[in-house]
Amino acid sequence: MKCGWREGNQIQLLENGEQYYPAVFSAIEKAERKIILETFIWFEDSVGWQLHDALLKAAQRGVSVEVLLDGYGSPDLSERFVGELTGAGVVFRYYDPRPRLFGMRTNLFRRMHRKIVVIDGSVAFVGGINYSADHLADYGPEAKQDYAVRVEGPVVQDILLFELENLPGHAETRRFWRRRHRPEENRTPGEAQALFVWRDNHEHRDDIERHYLKMLANAKREVIIANAYFFPGYRLLHAIRNTARRGVSVKLVVQGEPDMPIVKVGARLLYRYLLKGGVQIYEYQRRPLHGKVALMDEHWVTVGSSNLDPLSLSLNLEANLIIHDRAFNHTLRENLHGILAQDCQQVDETMVPKRSWWNLTKSVLAFHFLRHFPAVVGWLPAHTPRLAQVQPHRQSMTDTQDRAEPENPGVKP
Structure with missing residues (x-):
């Protein structure tokens, strides 16, 4: 399909x-x-x-x-x-x-x-x-x-x-060869447009991630990503940082009061890398963040079930709606800006894990895990x-x- x-x-x-x-x-x-x-x-x-x-x-x-x-x-x-x-x-x-x-x-x-x-x-x-x-x-x-x-x-x-x-x-079924599905292009952008996308373990195993990558490549002014379980693959992490480095305002909202403590530990291993690239990171403090949403510029939005972590990006069955609509984009932007202003703490250098051999080792291991996990998981029994x-x-x-x-x-x- x-x-x-x-x-x-x-x-x-x-x-x-x-x-x-x-x-x-x-x-x-x-x-x-x-x-x-x-x-x-x-x-x-x-x-x-x-x-x-x-x-x-x-x-x-x-x-x-x-x-x-x-x-x-x-x-x-x-x-x-x-x-x-x-x-x-x-x-x-x-x-x-x-x-x-x-x-x-x-x-x-x-x-x-x-x-x-x-x-x-x-x-x-x-x-x-x-x-x-x-x-x-x-x-x-x-x-x-x-x-x-x-x-x-x-x-x-x-x-x-x-x-x-x-x-x-x-x-x-387990396949040794799987065709990669290309993300659907919006060749005539307009209003009230929607695209249903999903992740499975067949031809659509990375569709949601590739729509995120395409969005980041196309961003001109602003990107806001609010995601509960943030520990993405290396190419997505690299794309987020590169988008900020070319002058786009990139705001990342993650859990500050997580329902699982390991969530904050994992995300914070990535803070230094993202902050050095100019990404603005915010920890949501009011209660556990469970959202999986993102927006770009004035029209693009996604809402769905997919976290940006190894489970959602490489293993789970997920579904998102991609939306191209100015009014909907504005509605979500107003909501997220309100959260950023009232319920978030912006991350600064004092919140980044201190430089030490132990933290450096953890960061190196995390990056290698992110880089190779999608390939390794395909060989897991x-x-x-x-x-x-x-x-x-x-x-x-x-x-x-x-x-x-x-x-x-x-x-x-």
């Missing part, structure tokens, strides 16, 4: 769960024919139960509903929770579910990390927001800062076609991920106890 730039779309930025969940649940309530939903994390908490109820009601009124969850990100949904959905006719699948070893999840790599909803082939949602209460501000200091988009228009058909071709499960469908079962009378909302273990999303 190959997607192209589509014109005439209506695109809305959604910030955090406060805007995202009502928009998704409202669209589900209005669905008449088919709902396809896939996500990395679905927790059995207040948000998870709202999604459960919305999908259950849709299935009960005759809407075809298909769900795909990642077996690593969503391992703990109860049989009752899933059984109510499958009993109503929901097609419920897990991507690569694997048994635990000594209580630990074993499918660490090749995750299904996309967050997509398509409803009736007329409206779609793409972004980085999972279905869990920690995407709402009232969750507390650990609530995540994140983004998604709601889109109507011709690009929705591309997203739907992608789902129909991939959701039923064409098995991923890899199973063939599978889709496992949950079969419907009869609900017993004892399965009517009050709904519990257990805590779920934190997962890097």
Whole structure:
């Protein structure tokens, strides 16, 4: 499948769960024919139960509903929770579910990390927001800062076609030779244009990264990248620095209060290299940053599920929307500028790891890891991920106890 730039779309930025969940649940309530939903994390908490109820009601009124969850990100949904959905006719699948070893999840790599909803082939949602209460501000200091988009228009058909071709499960096979897909050119730039792009382990294994590289090469005035897990490959890191060195204002927003401490350690190993090239680095301080967005100049934007780290760029299944639209670019720019002014601390030389043999050794190792990881990972022993469908079962009378909302273990999303 190959997607192209589509014109005439209506695109809305959604910030955090406060805007995202009502928009998704409202669209589900209005669905008449088919709902396809896939996500990395679905927790059995207040948000998870709202999604459960919305999908259950849709299935009960005759809407075809298909769900795909990642077996690593969503391992703990109860049989009752899933059984109510499958009993109503929901097609419920897990991507690569694997048994635990000594209580630990074993499918660490090749995750299904996309967050997509398509409803009736007329409206779609793409972004980085999972279905869990920690995407709402009232969750507390650990609530995540994140983004998604709601889109109507011709690009929705591309997203739907992608789902129909991939959701039923064409098995991923190990190939010794793989054709590289060239990024789609926007030959007639305009307004309300959108391009759906994804990363898989076949022909599209570096599409998202290559769109970032092309954006950086084309930038003339300003680039803002806000990304939760920043530890990109060497060529992307080099391109970010080179863009700043030729006079473009390049602002990088990373986690200052990360949900995983190792995130800050990894990113800070790269600070000296980027700062010397003129990149302005900001650490977001209000709460954990979970966004995966970027903008360039007055028109270009991307919003999606892809982090800029080895997992997203080399292993996970990801999806982003590339947008060419002045109004949408302005909306995201205003949002990010507000965050930069109110909630970020700009990195200076005092925050860079001090020069020492140990820090120099760590930096050299990090750079060599970044340079060679994409090639090395292709040779790692890899199973063939599978889709496992949950079969419907009869609900017993004892399965009517009050709904519990257990805590779920934190997962890097």
